[in-house]
Amino acid sequence: LQQSQSQLPFAPGPSEPGQAALLRRALPAEAGVWDELRGDTGAMRPMWQRFAEWLPEPAAGLDIAAELDRHVTQVEQQIRLDGVTHNVFGEQGVAARPWSLELLPQLIAAADWAHIEQGVVQRAALLETMLADLYGPQTLLHEGLLPPALLLRHPGYLRPMLGVAPAGGLRLHIVAFDLARGPGGRWWVVAQRTQGPSGLGYVLHNRLVISRRFPDAFRELRVQHIASSYRRLLDTVEHAARSVAGGSTPRVVLLTPGPYSETYFEHAYLARYLGVPLVEGGDLTVRSERLYLKTVEGLEPVHGVLRRLDDDWCDPLELRSNSALGVPGLLQAARAGTVVMANALGSAFLESPAVQGFMPGIARRLTGQELTLPSLPTWWCGEPAAWADVRGQLDDKLLRSTFPSRGRTSQVHERTDAQVDADPDAWSVQGKLRFARAPIWDQGTVTPRPAMVRVYAIADGGGRWHVLPGGMTRVARGADTSVSMQRGGSSLDTWVLTDGPVDTFSMLPQRLQVDDIVHRRRPVSSRTGENLFWLGRYTERTEQLVRLARATLQLVDADSDATPPVLQALSALAVRSGLAPDGVPTLVRAPHLFERAVLADLADEKDAASIGFNLRALERAALALRERLTSEQWRLIVTMADSFATALAVDAGALPAWPQVLPALDRLALQLAAVTGAQTDRMTRDHGWRLLTVGRLLERLIGMTARFEAFLDAGALGSAAGVDLLLELFDSAITFRARYQRHEDLLALTDVLVLDTANPRAFGGVLRRLRTELGKLPGEPETLAPLLARLPAQGAGITLESLRGANDAQIGQALRELADQLHDAAWALAEEIGHRYFTLADGADRLQRV
């Protein structure tokens, strides 16, 4: 976010008139609407003139249009690189779409902003006062200033919170308002969001991307910075949480509905930016009216919750009982005042459009003031006089549902008067505003699009409100369509200009105290731990499968001189790994049938043992870990799964062909190496990383024992081909050749694949690392001892000395026993680790209602 404030004396001025360039390409806005770009005379508004002056210098050989197109491509690229998505709900379920961001920012002049700021602060404060009244003395109901049905029928008015004073004193910490400009240039309030307004993460990322496209304009127009608003939000919640933390540093978490919620990306993004853990309902638990985070180290108290989970989903015990997203007992904790909810539970009903119509009267009664920022004219049909006013005249108005339906706050409907008559309370009528048109750069033209700006007010804990100087501008795809991102809208970075100095605060150079540092050690929730453990296991498992698939297919294709025992071993291994189905004739009997069976299964995502399935499982585990993975890692994983699926795509009934498969497997092997590299080298070595590593090592041990068993059982190690193949499956051919050249000797094999503690793919090497990492897992040394006792105390469990004088059969016997023993140990360890560190997490052990 940091932009250089230095004024370079030789800062290049624009070499061509950007103004004329933009203006020439600007399509006219419809008559009668406010044009953000041009005034009545058709000339560009002053702030746009200045913006145009500082347009980027076109690269050599490009005109300004081509230059802007190039920037559009770069914006798209960065969004893809950073993995910025939002989930769209369609008939096919949830799908992640790339976030849509326009190149040109929305500009808001300082004077306009001052007006908005004043009106928004006034309204935010009023909403807080209203909540205090409606959960307290209910003066507004008793005096007939707000229709009782708007509370009493709304699922977001939570009776269990009646009369409860919020911990920390505030009910609202952040409120958002959707504003739009009417034809005369006047700003109107279209809607308000009081639960956990979405958009802050996207606002931040939009700024990051767009300010880099126009560094000169950004500096010269004196665009207000937004970082300190994020700091303020966290400060406000932490400050309030301090009052319930009993002297210790408060722990604040960000509560998300999970990876399938519409704006999950920004939950993860925001959590990372604010430095708070991203948690789901299942990560939290209430004990004795206190909220805790389940971590691999046990329960850790939570004092503040930034919530993105809707009110009525928060506690299945007292609210919506079919909610699997919430935290049973959360309401008790909130009532007991042991946790700060930001925002307080029960604020959703204020989002009803019907409330808007009553706000002016309420403002007069509670504050003696008129609202400076008007809301759109609104009629609640439940009031007979109001409905009589507008019935028969719905054509130029919007009919909205008063109460939420199917999870959406308020929908616009096409309804007849009669349908309203059947249940008038359920309907509200809103004046239709022709939104101002913001300029969009659209393939060589500057196109006007209807725009709505979401602005955010943040409380400071001292009774004052501050408005984030920026916001989320959304534009509609067409002239009369919705600006909703769900319906194909797009977003704009929102530049609030100032006449004064720019606040250059950044989240990063905060001076921290030692206590803060100690406390900021990020806890690893049980769910995160479990996902990391499985991330490790799936990565390793996929790698083994790829290696095995390659070996199997190459063997068939090459019509090699592999002996029947080798083919037998490979067949058994393929079946055991799930690469080939049970009961298929072996490679010895029907190589091509076997090959077809393997090919058919490779990308089958429904087959729980296939490579395709494991890649998706890997992706799912990573999705739940978004907040901990770099966007690079995340992208690698998604690309890997997608490109494999694409490469192996065939018509129904057909099999992937050879030329498709081998390169796909080769590429996948490379990508897996990159993923593994990122896991080993790019992650902080906390308990989470340790669990990932242990997961990978256990999976490797399991795979290696299976390989040994298959080869020994089939007697496949008596031939050079068998030894070569096993070495390849262990990825140890180079090590072996360096040491033993062409001695295909069982003892040599044992040295390299079993005893060698320096080979990361020998039993000795795996066990050595396992012992190290297990010993560092959370827990006292004596409680970790039983885990360690599952493994041989040192080395690989057998020694070179013990094999002195042994013949091949005896060596084989010893290896067979060792493999058996290690196989059992690995499974037992996996289970024990799950039991010890993840039982707190959701999983098989799900919530149920009784």
Next chain:
Amino acid sequence: MNAVPEALAGWTELEVVHETRYRYSAPVSLAHHLAHLEPLVDAHQRLLDFQLDVQPVPSRPSSSVDAFGNACRHFTHAQPHDKLVVRACSRVQVAARFGALDAGRSPAWEAIRDRLRYVARAPFDPAVAFAQPSPFVPRLEPLRAYGALSFPPRRPLAEGALDLMHRIHTDFTYGTESTEIDTPLAQAFAQRAGVCQDFAHVMTGAMRMLGLPARYVSGYLLTHAVGDGHALVGADASHAWVQVYCPGTPGVPEGSGAGGWLDLDPTNNVVPATEHVRLAVGRDYGDVAPLRGVIRGGGRHVLTVGVRTRVLQAGPGMQSQTQSQNQSQNQSQTQTQQAQQTAR
């Protein structure tokens, strides 16, 4: 509180033991429960003694009063357990409330409906909360026409409500096989069958579709009294009925704020007297379920519910309003059990 008319001052004293047992196939690692098991107290119902015994003993149970004025109890088990027993013992005295009911002199139903419609600056009547749809009683258009048959223009509200109760009792078949707790209102109404919860929800819904407040009462019903009134009555069950808002009706007590509610039991077609013990009132079953819980683990479970009601001292009005078919029509525990067993 209104004084009870002397003529009806005979109190019936009852003891109710309500026991809920869960047996889980796998250990429950964490359980949160919310109980509405403590009887209400008002001018016509006294609570002499109440004990809630939970096994295993929970950590830090807490008592509170919910938004509808019902006593409730929260308790948590954080230790693994494979069974749970919740035993509520209540000793109550009940007096008949509606002995002097004169339904014909109740206000016209439209007057109450119109009074509750929002007009700017109009005074607030809290009863309007119960004219709103609620999770178990959503708006259901066919219920409007069904209810309207009992409410022709200008009909006294209480008279219409008694008629509606009678019609539901006649039109609906009582059966424990037909519904579960989660049976939607629409289904119960369409099949004209259900248990006491469904009867109560249907009546509540029909009243609300006409703009009239109605609320859901959870409680107990003494199935039949034995001569000396001291005998063990046998296995009963928790029951449910409705209250309709009839302010200004002779014989319906008017309390401060909470008054004006007339109890009606559509399952049995009676105006409750001294055989009904009220536990809690709310918008619907969801607000006042006797025991609601969220557990982690547990696998499959078996639930048994038993209610034993014993008359300790019979009052004079005891048998007067009871009807003979009660016994077969309030065994909601079977129904509860089925529903619970199918819950995930």
